[in-house]
Amino acid sequence: MTETEAEAIESTQSAAAAESAIxxxxxxxxxxxxxxxxxxxxxxxxxxxxxxxVILERDFELGGILQQCIHNGFGLHYFDEExxxxxxxxxxxxxxxxxxxxxxxxxxxxxxxxxxxxxxVSEDDGLTEIDAEAVVLxxxxxERTREALxxxxxxxxxxxxxxxAQRYIxxxxxMPGEKAVILGSGDIGLIMARRMYLEGADVEAVLEILPYTGxxxxxxxxxLEDFDIPLRTQQTITEIYGDERVEGVTVQEVDDDxxxxxxxxxxxxxxxxxxxxxxxxxxxxSEGAGVDMHPVTGGPVVDDxxxxxxxxxxxxxxxxxxxxxxxxxxxxxxxxxxxxAKQLQGDIEVREEPIEIESTGAVSYVVPERISNxxxxxxxxxxxxxxxxxxxxxxxxxxSGDEQLAREFERRAEPGEMITVDLDTEALEDLPENRLxxxxxxxxEI
Amino acid sequence: MNASTDVIVIGGGVIGTxxxxxLSQYTVDVVLLEAAPDVCTGTxxxxxxxxxxxxxxxxxxxxxxxNVRGNELYHERIQHELDVPIEWRGALVVATExxxxxxxxxxxxxxxxxxxxxxxxxxxxxxxxxxxxxxxxAIAALWAPTxxxxxxxxxxxxxxxxxxxxxxxxxxxxxxxxxxxxxxxFRVETVTGDIEADVVINAAGLYADEVSAMVGVDDFEIxxxxxxxxxxxxxxxxxxxxxxxxxxxxxxxxIVVTPTDEGNVMIGPNAExxxxxxxxxxxxxxxxxxxxxxxxxxxxxxxxxxxREFAGLRPAIKETGDFRIQIEREEPGFINAAGIxxxxxxxAPAIAEYVADLVADLRGDLTEDPTFDPHYSGPPxxxxxxxxxxxxxxxxxPDYGQIICRCESVTEGEIRDAINQPVGARTxxxxxxxxxxxxxxxxxxxxxxxxxxxxxxxxxxxxxxxKLEDDGSEVLIGETKELLLAENGEEVRADD
Numbered sequence: 001m002t003e004t005e006a007e008a009i010e011s012t013q014s015a016a017a018a019e020s021a022i023x024x025x026x027x028x029x030x031x032x033x034x035x036x037x038x039x040x041x042x043x044x045x046x047x048x049x050x051x052x053x054v055i056l057e058r059d060f061e062l063g064g065i066l067q068q069c070i071h072n073g074f075g076l077h078y079f080d081e082e083x084x085x086x087x088x089x090x091x092x093x094x095x096x097x098x099x100x101x102x103x104x105x106x107x108x109x110x111x112x113x114x115x116x117x118x119x120x121v122s123e124d125d126g127l128t129e130i131d132a133e134a135v136v137l138x139x140x141x142x143e144r145t146r147e148a149l150x151x152x153x154x155x156x157x158x159x160x161x162x163x164x165a166q167r168y169i170x171x172x173x174x175m176p177g178e179k180a181v182i183l184g185s186g187d188i189g190l191i192m193a194r195r196m197y198l199e200g201a202d203v204e205a206v207l208e209i210l211p212y213t214g215x216x217x218x219x220x221x222x223x224l225e226d227f228d229i230p231l232r233t234q235q236t237i238t239e240i241y242g243d244e245r246v247e248g249v250t251v252q253e254v255d256d257d258x259x260x261x262x263x264x265x266x267x268x269x270x271x272x273x274x275x276x277x278x279x280x281x282x283x284x285x286s287e288g289a290g291v292d293m294h295p296v297t298g299g300p301v302v303d304d305x306x307x308x309x310x311x312x313x314x315x316x317x318x319x320x321x322x323x324x325x326x327x328x329x330x331x332x333x334x335x336x337x338x339x340x341a342k343q344l345q346g347d348i349e350v351r352e353e354p355i356e357i358e359s360t361g362a363v364s365y366v367v368p369e370r371i372s373n374x375x376x377x378x379x380x381x382x383x384x385x386x387x388x389x390x391x392x393x394x395x396x397x398x399x400s401g402d403e404q405l406a407r408e409f410e411r412r413a414e415p416g417e418m419i420t421v422d423l424d425t426e427a428l429e430d431l432p433e434n435r436l437x438x439x440x441x442x443x444x445e446i
Numbered sequence: 447m448n449a450s451t452d453v454i455v456i457g458g459g460v461i462g463t464x465x466x467x468x469l470s471q472y473t474v475d476v477v478l479l480e481a482a483p484d485v486c487t488g489t490x491x492x493x494x495x496x497x498x499x500x501x502x503x504x505x506x507x508x509x510x511x512x513n514v515r516g517n518e519l520y521h522e523r524i525q526h527e528l529d530v531p532i533e534w535r536g537a538l539v540v541a542t543e544x545x546x547x548x549x550x551x552x553x554x555x556x557x558x559x560x561x562x563x564x565x566x567x568x569x570x571x572x573x574x575x576x577x578x579x580x581x582x583x584a585i586a587a588l589w590a591p592t593x594x595x596x597x598x599x600x601x602x603x604x605x606x607x608x609x610x611x612x613x614x615x616x617x618x619x620x621x622x623x624x625x626x627x628x629x630x631x632f633r634v635e636t637v638t639g640d641i642e643a644d645v646v647i648n649a650a651g652l653y654a655d656e657v658s659a660m661v662g663v664d665d666f667e668i669x670x671x672x673x674x675x676x677x678x679x680x681x682x683x684x685x686x687x688x689x690x691x692x693x694x695x696x697x698x699x700x701i702v703v704t705p706t707d708e709g710n711v712m713i714g715p716n717a718e719x720x721x722x723x724x725x726x727x728x729x730x731x732x733x734x735x736x737x738x739x740x741x742x743x744x745x746x747x748x749x750x751x752x753x754r755e756f757a758g759l760r761p762a763i764k765e766t767g768d769f770r771i772q773i774e775r776e777e778p779g780f781i782n783a784a785g786i787x788x789x790x791x792x793x794a795p796a797i798a799e800y801v802a803d804l805v806a807d808l809r810g811d812l813t814e815d816p817t818f819d820p821h822y823s824g825p826p827x828x829x830x831x832x833x834x835x836x837x838x839x840x841x842x843x844p845d846y847g848q849i850i851c852r853c854e855s856v857t858e859g860e861i862r863d864a865i866n867q868p869v870g871a872r873t874x875x876x877x878x879x880x881x882x883x884x885x886x887x888x889x890x891x892x893x894x895x896x897x898x899x900x901x902x903x904x905x906x907x908x909x910x911x912x913k914l915e916d917d918g919s920e921v922l923i924g925e926t927k928e929l930l931l932a933e934n935g936e937e938v939r940a941d942d
Contacts, residue, residue, distance in 0.1 A: 021837035058849070108849035110833070119833050123844035123858075127837035145889045147753050152728040155756065157919040161891040168895055174909055174922040178929055200929030243724060244918030271923070287681075 023128040027102075028052040028344055030118045030132040032109045032285060035064020036326050037317020037333040038138035039092035044337025045136075046099045050344055054102040054130065056109050056120050062096075063089030064140055065163065066326065068170045071191055073218070077327035088326060112137070112289045114310050134312040134340050137286050137300070138333065141279040141318040143188075146240075149277055153239040158246030162188040162276040169195060177272025181249050182206045183237050185213040185220070186416070187324065189276025194223035196274075203229045204268050207251060209236040209258055212390050214278075214416045216324060236260065237273065246271050279322045289313055296365040297321035303354060303372040304381055305339030306332065314340050321367050321384070324418055328384065332367075335382075339373070349374040353434050355400075357383065362440040364388045364415070371428065371436075380422040385438055387413045393443040396421050401432030413440060447617055450642040451475040453805060454634050455649055456622050456657055458485035460598060460794045461786050462649035463605035463616075468798035469805065470612035471818040477643070478606070478614060479636055481621035481653075482916055484876035485869060486602035488651045489790070491879065492675070492726070492758025494702050494715060496689060497594035498789040499537060501557025501565060507768045513789040514560050516796035517592060524795055527820040528604040530597060531707035537593035537689040538568075538576060540743050542583040546693040550588045557590065564591050577688050581745050593689055597707045598791055599879035600824060603869065605794075608822035610868035612815070618872070622650070625660040632661065632778045645779035645808055647801060652723035652761045654784035663774045666766075668785065670723045670759040673715020674732040676740075677706070679887050682751040686711045690743045701739025703747070708882070713740035713747065715758065728757045753887045760787035769793070771800060779808035825863035825881055829855040850900070851893040853886025861897060865904045872905065874898065875915045894921070 029050050031038045034057030042053050061067060066074070069085030076082060079091070096103065107122040118130040143161035158177055160168075165176045166188065178201045182189045185208040193203045206224060211233050213220050224231050232251075238260050239250040248269045252260035281299040283291075291300045292309035299320040300308040306316045316336035317329045342348040354372035359365055366385040383398065391413045398406040398421060405427045410419060421438070453469055455462045458480030466478040482488075497520050503510030525532045541550055550567055557565045568576060569586040576589065606616050620636040627633075631642040650657040655668040678684070692700035703713050716735045733755055740747050763770055763785035770784045781804050783797060790797075806812040828836055828846055840847035845859030864871040864880035871877040874884065874897055883897050884890030890897070898921065902909040913919045 021841050022834055023837075058852070106848060108852065110836075110849075110855065121836065121840065121847045121849060123840070123847040126840040126844070126847055127833055129833065142888050143891050145753070145887075145891060147755060147889060150733070150749055150752065150755065152730050152733055152755065154727045157914040157921045164891050164894060168922060169926055172895060172899075172909065173926045175924050175926055175929065176921065177923055199926055200933050238730070239727075241727065244914075244916050245920075284681075 021126060023126060024131070025128060026131045027054050028133045029054070029136065029340060030130050031055045031136045031138055032112065032118070033057065033064065033138035033140060033319070034059070034062040034103065035138065035140050035317065036066055036089065036092065036329045037140065037319065038136065039089070039096055040330045040333035041136045041138060041314070041316055041337035041340070042101050043092060043095045043099065044334040045341040046096070046101060048338050048341030050341045051100070054104065055096065056107045056118070057103065057105050058108045060106055062093045062103065062105070068167050069191070070170050071195070074326050077325065078330050109285060112285045112313070114290045116312060134314065134344055136336055136340060137308070137313065137315040137319050138317050139282045139285060139319045141281045141322055143275070144278040144280055146275055149275075151237055151240055154241050154243065156240070156242040156244055156246050158242065158271050159240060159273045160275070162192040162274045165274050166192055166195065169199065175199060175201070177201065179204065179270045180272040180274055181237070181268050181270045182274045182276060184208065184276035184278070185215050185231060186276040186278065187215040187219050189274065190215045190219040190223040192274055192276065193229050194227060197227050197229060204270055205229070206231045207235045207237060208233045209254055210234070212414065216416060238265070240273060246273055249273060279318065281319045281322065283319060286315065286319065291315070294365065294369065297367065301369045302367065303370045304368045304375075305343070305348070305373050306336035306368065307339065307343070307372070312343065321365065324416060328418060328420070331382070332384070355428065355431065355434050355436060357436045357438065359385065360437055360439050362387050362389070362391060363438050366438045375425070378425055381425050381428070383421045383423060383438060385419050385421065386415055387419070387440055388415065390414045391440065391442065394440050395443060395446050397439050397441055398423060399437050399439070400435060403432050405436065409443070447477070447620070447639045447641055449640070450631070451477045452643060453477070453645045453647065454479060454632070454641060454643040455647045456634070457649035457651055457654075458482070458606065458616065458618070459488050459490040459649065459651050460486065460602045460605065460791055461651070461783055461797055463602050463609060464794040464798035465647055465649060465783065465801050466614045466616070467605045467609040467612070468802045470609045470614040471815055471820070472802070472812040473815045474805070474809070474812060476609070476614040477641060478609070478616045479620040479622055479634065480616065480618050483618055483872050483913065484879070485606045485616065485618075486599050486879055487915065489759060489761055489786070490598050490602050492756050493598060493673070493788070493791060494704060494712070495595050495598050495706060496702070496704065496792065497532070497596055498792040499557065499590035499593040500560050500562050500789070500792070501553050501588065501590055502694070503560060503789065505560050508771060509769045509789060509793060510560065512769065512793040512796040512800060514562065515799070516789070516793035517594075519795035519799070520594065520596070520792070521592070523820070527822070528601070528608065529823040530600045530604050532594055532596045533707055534592065534594040535688050535705060536589065536591040537691060538573075539588040539691045539693055540580060540584050541586045541693050542581060542742065544585065547586060549693050550586060553588050562590070562592060565589070577686070577690060579684055579686055579744050579746060580690070581743055584743065595689060595704060595707055596791065603867070603880050604822050604824060606869040607867050608820065611822065612818050616869045618869075622657060622660070625657070627661070627778065630778055632780065643778070645781065645805055647781045647783060647805070649783045651786070652759055654761060654782065658774070658782055658784065661775055661780050663780065663782065666763050666770060666784065668723070668761045669764045670720050670725065671762045671787070672718045672720045672725065672732070672757050672759055674728050674736050674757045675712055675714030675755065676733065676736060676752045677754040677756070678711040679751040679753045680709045682711060684711060684744065684746045686744065692739070692743055701736055701742070703740045703744045713737065720759070723759060726757045726759060728755050732757070753889060761785060762787045769797070771797060773804050773808060776808060779805070781805070825860045828857050828860060850896045851883035851886065853888050853892070854882040856881055856883040856893070858900060861900050862904060865901065873913045873915055874901065874921065877901065898922070
């Protein structure tokens with residue numbers, strides 16, 4: 001036997017040994033992610049008759065990002081009371097535990113295939129290949145970085161995404177700095193301005209490149225105004241400086257095209273820069289599974305049941321589109337959970353032709369993007385949408401051909417606040433055309 | 447630190463570590479002194495990561511000869527000995543105007559004079575096949591298949607780790623403050639103690655002129671020349687296969703577009719003289735210049751999908767434009783390995799070989815150490831394993847089943863390996879350079895708190911002591927509530 005042959009045999013043997021190290025399982029439903037979306041989807045799927053459910057969660061506990069959101073304000077819509085993030089999560093954690101859902105923590109999903117093979121790894125279980133009947137993608141989102149904004153300068157310690165800083169403070173009990181500038185007035189930025197302040201840090205300013213805040217109005221009031229933290233709109237950081245640690249930032253006013261205006265530069269001394277400049281649905285696994293993606297939301301294209309373009313793969317929560325309230329994540333994930341349960345039980349009635357939903361004019365996106373099921377059990381079908389820019393006194397309209405299916409008045413529409421329009425499901429039958437158009441129209445034009 | 451040794455190497459960049467490893471195959475005692483908390487923190491960490499073929503090298507210059515020899519050594523030895531990503535993607539020098547054709551021809555001839563094989567001028571379909579992303583205006587290119595790319599972080603760490611495995615010492619945080627002569631040895635004074643040696647090799651990069659002046663050799667000056675870069679997300683749609691150079695002009699080599707060993711695309715560098723060897727800030731103007739330059743050859747590039755921008759400094763000797771590698775003093779010996787700008791990375795193994803010859807000249811001879819083992823293996827790379835291979839690895843050590851960095855699929859096991867190498871990682875960036883947590887699209891937003899935790903645990907220190915890079919770059923300032931207590935004039939809780 002030559003050396004090469006010996007090597008070949010050895011490598012075959014080790015490949016065979018390696019093959020046997022993969023655990024193989026079959027389950028009806030695999031939920032990827034144990035945050036609010038995954039929990040609600042699992043709970044609802046169970047309550048609609050699916051009892052073989054596995055939740056795969058990469059962190060050491062369930063609850064997702066809610067666990068580091070120790071402020072209150074969660075649950076006003078869903079629970080009708082104000083809860084902290086961990087309290088909100090706990091309700092669902094207990095619910096799935098009571099239902100005997102198989103929960104696997106410290107488990108990272110490496111791959112989901114279009115055949116619904118789910119590859120998960122953990123210290124305890126090694127590498128597991130789960131052959132799933134259906135998969136719910138509920139991985140949530142991640143924060144945009146300094147790089148996404150292309151801010152030049154030094155690369156010292158002290159630049160954090162707001163969520164990372166939140167984790168350090170609320171989960172690890174460590175302070176990321178004592179004199180902060182916050183770039184971006186999204187909700188996490190606003191919440192973290194208050195959190196830093198309450199921890200005794202100075203918050204020099206919250207800067208927002210847009211002419212308006214990206215966060216909820218209530219957060220601007222409760223997190224900035226109540227603590228005299230200045231919000232400076234149409235300004236951005238154009239340089240970060242500091243040798244080892246951040247020593248300061250250069251700030252500039254921007255014009256309507258977001259270009260810095262020469263001559264408006266000023267410096268703010270600080271040791272910390274927190275970035276709250278947007279969230280990106282975390283869809284590497286979805287893309288790996290071959291799911292069609294939506295160019296505006298950054299999430300999968302889904303139907304009314306939150307099924308993606310790949311059969312039996314569903315998506316819900318922030319992986320689908322970034323929500324401003326967890327209550328809406330819960331609502332949407334329950335739609336997904338209910339619908340995947342019906343699907344698994346062969347209890348779903350599919351339309352011959354799906355109804356496509358188009359967003360036009362000032363509407364940046366609508367979820368879902370199509371209605372492919374007939375579902376007599378539901379009376380209303382909610383459409384979630386956002387506008388590109390703030391508008392006062394508008395009507396949201398849903399039309400099919402020359403027929404108007406819904407018209408709802410909004411006193412103010414802002415990109416930071418998701419708008420929900422409930423469609424009467426009966427009205428979906430006998431449409432003039434197999435297409436709905438969603439628009440936002442100023443009051444005076446109606 | 448020992449009080450004396452045979453040879454001291456000052457500087458833990460790719461040059462210093464390559465020299466230390468080269469010397470570790472002989473029976474001389476070698477101590478490498480590095481000012482920073484890690485190797486590979488200067489010029490070596492921020493460059494284009496290329497193993498130039500050598501066609502642009504001036505054979506009359508030292509760097510011309512060493513580039514060609516260095517490329518050979520990577521092919522013949524380094525890629526087989528060290529477990530470091532090296533890819534022979536080849537390079538194209540792309541002409542977009544007819545007036546540039548003669549320059550391609552002269553580069554081809556220069557390359558052939560340098561003994562580089564397989565050079566050819568390509569155009570038309572063959573050019574588009576080699577690099578489909580090229581600008582439609584690309585009319586012809588010099589094709590150099592022997593050009594490659596390397597991971598400079600892993601390379602430098604591998605040189606250092608292999609040197610230590612073969613008996614050399616690497617002292618980190620050991621900034622050299624002075625060198626004095628004590629009869630037949632030099633006494634090198636550092637912030638952590640003094641050490642004497644018969645031979646001192648200066649591979650201090652951006653600080654090589656300062657170190658050289660410590661022994662009175664002050665007839666050259668290092669001029670830091672900054673180069674800025676953009677690094678793109680692996681999943682970007684613009685797929686670059688080869689290293690793409692524009693035709694060099696009289697004033698500039700132009701902006702390079704290149705893949706990296708990990709499948710990212712990187713563009714840069716511009717070139718700007720800066721006065722200060724710490725001036726590594728990126729600038730708006732510089733980055734815009736880089737992008738505009740890259741678009742000349744690959745027009746599909748934009749700022750979309752950029753995951754990192756950075757700048758590096760080349761330690762140039764302006765007067766000669768060449769490396770300065772020579773014996774400066776005998777008995778005791780002092781060798782400069784200075785002015786190592788491009789193609790320094792490509793030349794590193796050849797520089798090491800050349801310096802070892804100089805050491806042999808000084809010492810009369812170098813005796814080979816029969817126990818020398820040139821082979822080094824780094825931690826496994828889970829991201830490159832099949833599911834089956836990964837499963838088998840987790841059975842060996844469950845730490846390889848705990849994924850810490852989601853973007854780059856880096857496990858706790860790999861991070862612990864990086865910390866426990868012969869020249870172990872002690873900072874967040876040192877871990878990132880060795881095994882990549884934080885090098886992906888979220889830039890550590892997810893994994894940094896976990897890396898801090900593992901590092902603190904392995905080093906037995908508090909998380910607030912964990913640094914990004916150098917002293918003063920601690921990422922956390924203290925416990926929560928400390929600021930409030932201090933504000934109220936109360937004692938801050940003693941950190942027992």
